[in-house]
Amino acid sequence: MMKGSKEGTEVMQAKQASQAGSIKPANGQGRSMLLVVFAPVLLAVAGLWTLAGFNLASASLGGGVVVLAAVGSWWLHQRQLEQARVEAEAVAAAAPDGALEQLVGESLPIWSRHIDHSNRYVEDSVSGLMQQFSYLIDSLNQSVSASSETDGSDHVIGTINSSQVDLSNAVSALRQTQQSRQQMLEELRQLKTFTAELQDMAAEVVSIADHTNLLALNAGIESARAGEAGKGFSVVATEIRGLSLRSRETATQMTDKVLSIKKSIESTVDTAEVALSRSSEQLAETEQSIDHVITKSREVIGQLQQSSRNLRDDADGVRRVIEQLIVELQFQDRVSQILTQVSSNLRDLEKEISEARDADGHIRKLDFDADVWLAKMQASYTMLDQHRTHRGEESKETSKDSEIEFF
Amino acid sequence: MEKTVLIVDDSASLRQLVVLALKGSGFRVVEATDGVDGLAKLDGGRVHLIISDVNMPNMDGLTFLKEVKKRPDTRFTPVIMLTTESAADKKEEGRAAGAKAWVVKPFQPQQMLAAVNKLIQ
Numbered sequence: 001m002m003k004g005s006k007e008g009t010e011v012m013q014a015k016q017a018s019q020a021g022s023i024k025p026a027n028g029q030g031r032s033m034l035l036v037v038f039a040p041v042l043l044a045v046a047g048l049w050t051l052a053g054f055n056l057a058s059a060s061l062g063g064g065v066v067v068l069a070a071v072g073s074w075w076l077h078q079r080q081l082e083q084a085r086v087e088a089e090a091v092a093a094a095a096p097d098g099a100l101e102q103l104v105g106e107s108l109p110i111w112s113r114h115i116d117h118s119n120r121y122v123e124d125s126v127s128g129l130m131q132q133f134s135y136l137i138d139s140l141n142q143s144v145s146a147s148s149e150t151d152g153s154d155h156v157i158g159t160i161n162s163s164q165v166d167l168s169n170a171v172s173a174l175r176q177t178q179q180s181r182q183q184m185l186e187e188l189r190q191l192k193t194f195t196a197e198l199q200d201m202a203a204e205v206v207s208i209a210d211h212t213n214l215l216a217l218n219a220g221i222e223s224a225r226a227g228e229a230g231k232g233f234s235v236v237a238t239e240i241r242g243l244s245l246r247s248r249e250t251a252t253q254m255t256d257k258v259l260s261i262k263k264s265i266e267s268t269v270d271t272a273e274v275a276l277s278r279s280s281e282q283l284a285e286t287e288q289s290i291d292h293v294i295t296k297s298r299e300v301i302g303q304l305q306q307s308s309r310n311l312r313d314d315a316d317g318v319r320r321v322i323e324q325l326i327v328e329l330q331f332q333d334r335v336s337q338i339l340t341q342v343s344s345n346l347r348d349l350e351k352e353i354s355e356a357r358d359a360d361g362h363i364r365k366l367d368f369d370a371d372v373w374l375a376k377m378q379a380s381y382t383m384l385d386q387h388r389t390h391r392g393e394e395s396k397e398t399s400k401d402s403e404i405e406f407f
Numbered sequence: 408m409e410k411t412v413l414i415v416d417d418s419a420s421l422r423q424l425v426v427l428a429l430k431g432s433g434f435r436v437v438e439a440t441d442g443v444d445g446l447a448k449l450d451g452g453r454v455h456l457i458i459s460d461v462n463m464p465n466m467d468g469l470t471f472l473k474e475v476k477k478r479p480d481t482r483f484t485p486v487i488m489l490t491t492e493s494a495a496d497k498k499e500e501g502r503a504a505g506a507k508a509w510v511v512k513p514f515q516p517q518q519m520l521a522a523v524n525k526l527i528q
Contacts, residue, residue, distance in 0.1 A: 127419040330513035382492045403511035407502045
């Protein structure tokens with residue numbers, strides 16, 4: 001732009017210099033005219049001086065002066081005429097009739113180059129922008145796609161659901177085990193009651209043995225009182241007494257054993273009750289922890305899903321804006337077409353002017369039909385905008401929708 | 408199978424826009440800068456659809472279209488003319504030369520994609 005301006009200034013300065021040159025011959029011609037006027041005046045003065053009646057010598061001197069003055073003025077006049085002719089030729093060379101055509105003829109290719117340069121500059125810039133935007137859209141698409149994949153919320157939720165089922169099954173198994181332990185504890189408690197019964201039964205056996213012993217003792221006394229006849233019965237009574245003692249001893253041992261079993265059972269029941277109680281608490285805590293973890297996981301997944309949705313929505317929004325920007329950048333193509341057309345018209349005009357250049361390289365005044373030229377220019381337009389601009393009308397906003405016609 | 412689309416336009420940014428509109432939908436897009444370049448990239452009829460500008464240097468779009476329709480291997484390849492040209496006579500010339508659609512710039516990428524999908528089937 002600066003360079004173009006400089007070039008334009010140089011062209012203008014060249015033209016101004018040329019125009020300044022055109023003033024010089026006018027001054028030269030003025031000086032010639034002064035000399036032409038001055039010579040007769042000089043002659044008239046000399047003639048009057050002679051006629052005033054001075055002496056011969058003076059008259060002869062005066063005649064000589066007059067002749068010299070006349071010759072001198074003629075010589076000066078001829079010299080000035082020659083100078084004027086040379087200067088006029090120089091002026092004719094510097095400022096021909098087609099001065100404007102020359103200026104335009106030299107300016108046109110410069111204008112064309114400026115337009116072409118600007119056109120290429122815009123094209124390159126828009127192309128670069130388009131590449132950057134394309135890259136952005138690709139990156140956004142990849143990010144959204146990666147976000148959808150890594151988010152994997154469906155897969156994660158499936159895993160969580162599956163884990164929840166597995167954990168519930170594990171908890172159920174633990175609860176069944178707990179129930180089994182409870183049943184076992186109940187059976188132990190039942191055993192405890194059996195030992196009490198066994199103790200009672202053993203005490204009854206001791207009591208029966210004591211009664212039997214007493215009966216045997218009485219039977220022994222009665223058999224002794226019966227004498228010889230009661231001897232056999234005395235033996236039986238002695239044996240019964242021995243059996244009753246053994247029964248009592250066995251019953252006493254039984255009572256000891258039952259007591260020992262009872263203590264063991266009571267101890268086992270106590271231990272089992274504590275263990276059962278502790279495992280019930282642990283089971284409840286485990287269930288609570290599992291519920292907490294699952295709930296938290298679902299919340300986190302929900303937040304993650306929401307973040308992913310927000311990210312995708314934002315990315316979609318940015319992508320739509322960029323796509324619209326890219327569509328808007330199509331203005332460059334329209335601008336390029338218009339500038340190319342203008343450049344082409346300038347070149348045509350330059351060609352027309354260069355054809356008007358004579359053998360000496362001077363450009364004569366152009367003689368062509370401007371209406372025909374403008375009509376030709378108008379016929380080359382491809383867009384309605386160009387026709388409107390040509391007519392000096394306001395350009396209308398271009399429709400954003402594609403105009404598609406299928407054949 | 409991946410379909411190939413040839414875009415012929417002297418504007419690099421317009422070609423990029425067409426590439427952007429189509430590549431996301433699985434099309435392979437080949438670029439040419441004018442009619443002469445376009446003819447060189449027809450690839451023996453392995454191009455499934457052509458999108459061509461009208462006003463281009465070296466060889467304009469309508470001449471290119473006529474050349475495409477002359478060649479036996481590309482005679483039936485659908486051609487979309489993509490141009491700023493909205494004059495009825497040019498459009499008629501394109502239709503008579505065998506173009507399948509006339510799209511006036513600026514165009515919406517989605518609409519171009521829809522037109523390509525419609526014609527490529």
